[in-house]
Amino acid sequence: MQLLTPQEQNPILVSYDEYDAHVRHAEKLFSEGRLAAASLTAAVAASIAAHRHCGIFASPRIERILIGIxxxxxxxxHAEIPxxxxxPIKSVLHIATELAPVGGLTRMISRWVNADKSRKNSLVLTQHRGPIPDHxxxxxARSGGxxxxxxxxxxxxxxxxxxxxRLAKQFDAVVLHFHCEDVIPLIAFSDPKAMPPIILLNHADHLFWIGPSISQVVISLREAAEDIAINRRGVEPRRSIIMPTIVDPTVREKTRAEAKRALGIDPDCVLILSVARGVKYRSINGITFADRHAKVLAENPRAKLLVIGVGNPADWEPVKRAYPGQLETLPEIELPKAYFEAADIYVDSYPFVSSTSMMEAAGYGLPLLTIFDAPREARIFGINHVGLDGTSIVATSQADYEEKLSRLIRDEPYRRSVAEASHEAVVSQHTPPGWLAxxxxxxxxxxxxxxxDPRTFTERQDLETPYLGEPDRRHHSIVGSSLSTDAITRSFMGMVPARDRYAVWRKLNANGYFKGKKAFHKYGPLLLPEWLKRSILDRR
Incomplete structure (x- = not known):
């Protein structure tokens, strides 16, 4: 029998080896003066670390390359602007990589700007594809930006x-909402003292990301995120601050019974709602999110579970068939307001939490239930956000979850008392004017x-040793991605000069990436520059 090496046994080490190889290659390209190719390879390395956890949350080596570029x-x-x-900070430039049509970050940016009426806010999108959400x-536009x-x-x-x-120098402050692997702001702001103050929003607090070297302040949205920022990302404690996620003030248009009738739901049922992107409901060890509610549905025939965002997964069908009418699933919905108005109870997604949806649910006066069955060291995968910590009901096991959910279903006065605490905390801290403070x-x-001084960060050598304990050890099963390195590379290749695009194309072809794609039109456009493709596709 052939024995596996430690790297083959542990996905963290397998990912780290590939990440490390790309970082080393980026360093070589930079030393040869091939700046565009080095930036692409650094972006691929950062993407590997973000999508396939490598046991690290930051990379002084990648940031050293980008600062050097x-x-x-x-x-x-040539446009030196003093x-x-x-x-005083009167104008703010927000920077994002791209805006998803559905998602908490996209909404948070809009809500931030709508709330901050005393400043002029503008937005730069570095790599957006497709239409920009109307909101x-x-x-x-309302902000004057x-x-x-x-x-x-x-x-x-x-x-x-x-x-x-050049753009950033025209503003009083910069706020980074960018993706984990976006190298453009790091290159742009390589000399922070020559730029407006740079603030980084730690929205992807469970993932690897780049940016500590240039950030004057890092905003975390919860205590667990700040802990990782300081201890695993190298953020100085004085540069770390906690701020709640902003949500819209709730304006209820229908009573709960009216909302249920409008949706065709029995007003007498106890409606349990959960709203998140489908990836947050992934099955663990063959157990689906539906399976976790089967016993509760069986024991509470008046209860109905409605899950928005998951679509229609085949492995949920057995529970649907076993309890007809008690489990309904829907795809992602941009504005699920009607469902929040109809719900009696809100349950968090699992295994990955959805804090923004929890806050929105609290605004509608719903009791909140989440499950956290991991050690405290893995609390980055739990609910510990401002306003939710201490007011949400937290189950510590599957049996505990079933017991707590059953009590919420059967005990209406208890539901109301739990909901009031969450509602008060969220309204006072997550909506203006409390959030503005x-x-x-x-x-x-x-x-x-x-x-x-970027060198304070880029000279650190203690942040890139892969860690195999908590929370890293459970990272892949909860949020890990199977996105291939070739697919990652393909997504960036249009953003470098023709010589480098062709080199990447040849490498992908040699790797067999185009195998089975017979028509040239399926892969030929990869050789076109990104700006040309966007100018054509995004203006149709």
Whole structure:
């Protein structure tokens, strides 16, 4: 029998080896002066670490490469704009990679801008594809700002980084909402002292991401995220601050009974609602989210579970057939307001929590139930957010979950008392004006701190040793992705010069990535620059 190496036995180490190989290659390309190719390879390395956890949450080596690229580009930046770091913050540039049509981050950006009426807010999208959500366009228009799409301009990552650098210097502060692997802001802001203060929103707090080296302040949305930011990402404690997620103030249009009737739901049933992206309901060890509710549905025939975002998974069908009419599933819905109004109880997604939906549910006066059956060291995978921590009901096992949910179903006064606590906490801290007080503390902290020296971070060697304990050991089963390295590379190849695009295309072809794709039109467009594709496709 052939024995497996430790790397083959542990997916963390397998991922780390591939990540490390790409970082080393990016370092080599940078040393050869091939800046665009180095930026692409660094982005691929960061994507590997974000999608297939490597036992690390930050990379001084990747950021050292990107800072070096940005410094090397300084001579190409002919539009030197003086930056004042002392004047009040009246204009803010928000930076995002792309905006999903459904998702908490996209909504949070719009809500942030709508709430902060005293400032002019603008938005830069570095790699957005497709239409921009209407609520985003409306929010920035009301604020008096503009929306810029870098990937509609000729060039690639390096040219877009220079354009972002020039744009940012016209604002009093910058807020990063970007994706974990987006290298463009790191290149653009390689010299933080020459830029407006940079604030990073730690929205992907459970994933690897780049950015600590350039961030004057890092906002975390909960205590567990701040703990990882300081201890695993190298963020200085003085640069870390907690701010609640902002949600819209709730305006109920229908009573619970009216909302149920409008949706064709029996007003006398106890409606249990859960809303999240489908990936948050993945099965663990063959046990589905539906399976976890089978016993409760069997013992409570008046109860109905409605799950929005999961679609119609085949492995949920046995429970649907066993309890007809008691389990309903729907695809993602951009505005699920009607369902929140109809619900009696809200249950969190599992195994990955959905905090924004929990907060929205609290706003509608629903009792909140979540399950956290892992050690405390893995609390990044639980609900411990401002306003929810201490007011949500937390089950610690499947049996405990069934017991707590059954009590909520059967005990209406108990439901009301639990709901009141969550509602009060969320309304006071997650909606204006309470949320605005937290935002002002962020801007006050920014004014009180000097810009960071990237070398303080990039010279650290303790952050890139893969860790195999908690929470890393359960990372892959909860949020891990099977996205291949070739697929990751393909997504970036249009953002580099023609020479590098062709080199990547040849590599993908040699790897067999195009095998079975007979028509050239299926893979030939990969050789086109991203800006040209976006100019055609996004303006149809």
């Amino acid at each position: 940005g410094d090397a580009l300084s001579g190409r930046d 930056v004042s770091r002392t004047k 985003t366009k409306e929010a920035f 503009r929306i810029y799409e870098l990937n509609h301009s000729p060039g690639g990552k390096l040219e877009w980084a220079l354009e972002l650098r 937290f935002l002002e503390r962020v801007y006050d902290r920014v004014r009180d701190l000097p810009p960071p």
